[in-house]
Amino acid sequence: MGLFTRSNNGTATVTPSPAAGSSTPIVDPPAAMAAAMPAPAAPRPVPAAVPPQQTERQIYLQQLKVRLHQQLVERLDMQNMRSLPPEVVRAEVRALIRELCLNEKNLINQSEQEKLMDDVMDETFGLGPLETLLKDPTITDILVNKYDRIYCEKRGRLEAVDVRFRDNAHLRQIIDRIVALVGRRVDEISPMVDARLTDGSRVNAIIPPLALDGPAMSIRRFGAKPMQLEDLIRHGAFPPAVMDFLSSAVQARVNILISGGTGSGKTTLLNCLSRYVPTDERVITIEDAAELQLQQPHVVRLETRPPNIEGKGEVTQRDLVKNCLRMRPDRIIIGEVRGGEALDMLQAMNTGHEGSMTTIHANNTRDALGRLEVMIAMAGYDIPMRALRQQVASAIQVIVQAQRLPGGKRKVTRVSEITGMEGEQIQMHDLFHFEQHGVNSEGHAQGHFVCSGIRPRVAERIENRGIRLPMDLFQRRTIEG
Ligand SMILES: Nc1ncnc2c1ncn2[C@@H]1O[C@H](COP(=O)(O)OP(=O)(O)O)[C@@H](O)[C@H]1O
Ligand SMILES: [Mg+2]
Numbered sequence: 001m002g003l004f005t006r007s008n009n010g011t012a013t014v015t016p017s018p019a020a021g022s023s024t025p026i027v028d029p030p031a032a033m034a035a036a037m038p039a040p041a042a043p044r045p046v047p048a049a050v051p052p053q054q055t056e057r058q059i060y061l062q063q064l065k066v067r068l069h070q071q072l073v074e075r076l077d078m079q080n081m082r083s084l085p086p087e088v089v090r091a092e093v094r095a096l097i098r099e100l101c102l103n104e105k106n107l108i109n110q111s112e113q114e115k116l117m118d119d120v121m122d123e124t125f126g127l128g129p130l131e132t133l134l135k136d137p138t139i140t141d142i143l144v145n146k147y148d149r150i151y152c153e154k155r156g157r158l159e160a161v162d163v164r165f166r167d168n169a170h171l172r173q174i175i176d177r178i179v180a181l182v183g184r185r186v187d188e189i190s191p192m193v194d195a196r197l198t199d200g201s202r203v204n205a206i207i208p209p210l211a212l213d214g215p216a217m218s219i220r221r222f223g224a225k226p227m228q229l230e231d232l233i234r235h236g237a238f239p240p241a242v243m244d245f246l247s248s249a250v251q252a253r254v255n256i257l258i259s260g261g262t263g264s265g266k267t268t269l270l271n272c273l274s275r276y277v278p279t280d281e282r283v284i285t286i287e288d289a290a291e292l293q294l295q296q297p298h299v300v301r302l303e304t305r306p307p308n309i310e311g312k313g314e315v316t317q318r319d320l321v322k323n324c325l326r327m328r329p330d331r332i333i334i335g336e337v338r339g340g341e342a343l344d345m346l347q348a349m350n351t352g353h354e355g356s357m358t359t360i361h362a363n364n365t366r367d368a369l370g371r372l373e374v375m376i377a378m379a380g381y382d383i384p385m386r387a388l389r390q391q392v393a394s395a396i397q398v399i400v401q402a403q404r405l406p407g408g409k410r411k412v413t414r415v416s417e418i419t420g421m422e423g424e425q426i427q428m429h430d431l432f433h434f435e436q437h438g439v440n441s442e443g444h445a446q447g448h449f450v451c452s453g454i455r456p457r458v459a460e461r462i463e464n465r466g467i468r469l470p471m472d473l474f475q476r477r478t479i480e481g
Contacts, residue, residue: 054164061112062166064100068120071096086125093120127197128174129163130219134197142219147171156408168214175205175215190309194289202289226293229272237265238412239449239479241470242432245415245456248469249398250276252462253331253355259368260402265410266359267291267335269402273357277331281355284324286317287335300327317341318379321348334358340379342372349395365399365416369426386424393418393426397458405436407444411481417456429454431474434481449479 054062076084076092097116101108108116122131133142133152141153147165151158165171179186179195186193191210195203201221208214229243249256250273258273260266274294277283283299285292290303302324307314317334318341324332325348332348334341337358349356362368372392376383383391401414413434419427431454436447453476462469 061108061116064104064108065116065119065123066166068093068096068100068116069123072120072124086121089124090117090121093117093124127178128170129165130174132163133161134199134201134221140221142217142221144171144215144217144219146213146216156404156410158408171215171217172207175207175217178203178217179205194306200291200293202291220291222291222293226271226295227268228275232265232269232272235409236481237269237410238432238434239481241451241473241479242412242415242449244470244473245431246273246398246400247276248462248467249458250274250355250357251278251467252458252465254397254458254461255349255354255395256357257368257372257396257399258357258359258402259362259365259399260359261361261363261404264402264404265412266402268410269400269412270333270335270357270359274333277355281330282328283331283333284327284329285333285335286320286324286341288317288338290335292333292335294333300324300329318344321345329353331355331357336360337372337375339375342375343379343381343383343391346372346376346391346395350391365401365414365428365430368399368401369396369418369428386421389424389426390421393421398456399428403434405445406439407442409444411445417454417458419457431456435478447481449481451475451477451479453477 072089072093075096076089094117097108097113101113119129122128127134129150130142133139133150136152136154138154139152141158143151143153143158144165145151147168147170150161150163152161153159165174175186178197179193181198182195184193184195186205186207188209191208192204192206195205197203197219199222201219203217203219205215205217207216229247232238233240233243246256256273258266258269271292271294274283274292274296277294277296279296279298281296281298283294283296285294285299285301286304287302288304290301292301294301302320304317304320305313305315317338321332321334321341321344325344330353332345332353333356334345335358337345337360345356345358360368360371362371369389369392373385373388376388381388396418399414399416399418400412401416402410403413404410405413411434412432414430415432416428416430419429421427430452432449432451434447434449436445438446440446451474453474455474459469459474
């Protein structure tokens with residue numbers, strides 16, 4: 001590992017580091033600036049296939065469904081239909097299907113009848129074609145690129161699914177229904193909208209003219225039961241040693257920054273770690289779009305608000321951080337630090353709100369610090385670099401890097417500890433990291449975790465709080481992963 005220093009002409013030079021395993025400073029400002037520009041998204045696996053073409057039979061059934069729905073509307077009157085008890089509508093649909101079967105030349109078999117029945121009910125009471133996907137708990141993301149191009153993420157893999165809307169108008173109808181549930185609307189004036197499903201899933205919809213090929217929608221689902229650190233270990237995200245360290249660090253009120261690309265598992269990890277906050281501590285969460293599911297009783301959740309159509313009424317994360325300091329929190333959890341709130345957050349971490357946590361979009365633990373600096377600089381603060389870094393170095397003790405590796409597996413690829421400043425530079429060392437050797441026959445990344453053998457400075461703080469760490473926790477070794 002080389003040290004970056006700045007020469008007088010402003011170019012960064014690399015000098016050999018004094019000794020392997022010693023503290024290393026972060027990159028210099030221009031490099032940090034470049035690193036802080038939008039980081040590339042985590043690699044996504046190539047979708048399995050494009051959605052298959054509809055067969056003649058499917059098209060026929062689709063048309064039948066439209067006719068059924070129309071007749072249903074005529075009989076029950078649209079206004080009333082959704083307020084009627086589902087059993088009444090179901091009985092009516094059954095009667096209609098029976099009539100249809102008598103009139104159709106093409107016979108509809110029993111399973112097709114059942115499917116028609118379910119589809120019409122989903123159309124009437126639910127979210128149409130999405131209902132089938134929402135019933136599958138293994139689906140974590142539903143991505144509607146176009147009315148007939150739907151992809152789902154299942155167990156870390158993105159695949160095309162054989163579910164479609166009839167046309168753009170149908171998709172739009174369902175989007176309208178979703179956003180109406182949260183009292184919003186989507187139209188030419190506000191063609192982008194965030195909403196939430198009743199199960200808490202987060203929805204973003206965007207329509208023409210911004211979306212070029214018709215309405216598009218992305219749904220991020222939340223499982224009924226939030227993942228726990230043990231689940232992450234089972235998924236191979238990190239070995240038990242990392243869990244022991246991180247969970248004790250949270251209990252001992254260590255400030256933690258979780259860094260990673262989009263979809264790398266930052267929020268999931270933050271959620272899991274929050275479980276180790278003692279229940280008698282008051283936690284305030286601040287998010288742009290609430291997705292944390294803390295299980296503590298003493299939690300107040302805050303969410304930002306976008307400006308309205310006239311551009312008024314915006315409430316930013318920074319506003320919320322400032323406000324939350326007046327709410328007497330013990331700890332502050334910011335879903336993802338993105339801008340002006342970074343300095344307020346660091347100050348809070350430095351002044352009595354130890355044990356605060358947040359996530360940041362960065363490709364490695366070193367860049368994460370660079371990005372924090374840039375966020376503060378871009379928010380217009382004029383603070384000398386050294387003072388700013390001092391603030392960062394004293395506020396944050398541990399940085400965890402999350403990564404989505406080839407094949408879709410999420411792992412914690414590095415846990416670093418900030419040890420202080422040396423001159424202008426923030427010093428940090430790695431406690432754990434993942435070394436990838438390649439990929440297996442299924443395309444999944446393979447490798448092992450390395451425990452660097454360094455005893456972290458926070459170990460003393462942890463033990464001073466009466467939390468016992470396993471004797472060999474920081475012993476130098478490799479662990480299969
Ligand atoms: N270790 C893991 N193993 C399997 N799936 C995971 C893991 N961590 C996160 N996920 C899943 O990956 C998706 C993205 O995770 P999330 O925490 O929202 O990422 P980020 O906050 O970095 O964008 C979610 O569907 C989540 O359930
Ligand atoms: Mg997130």
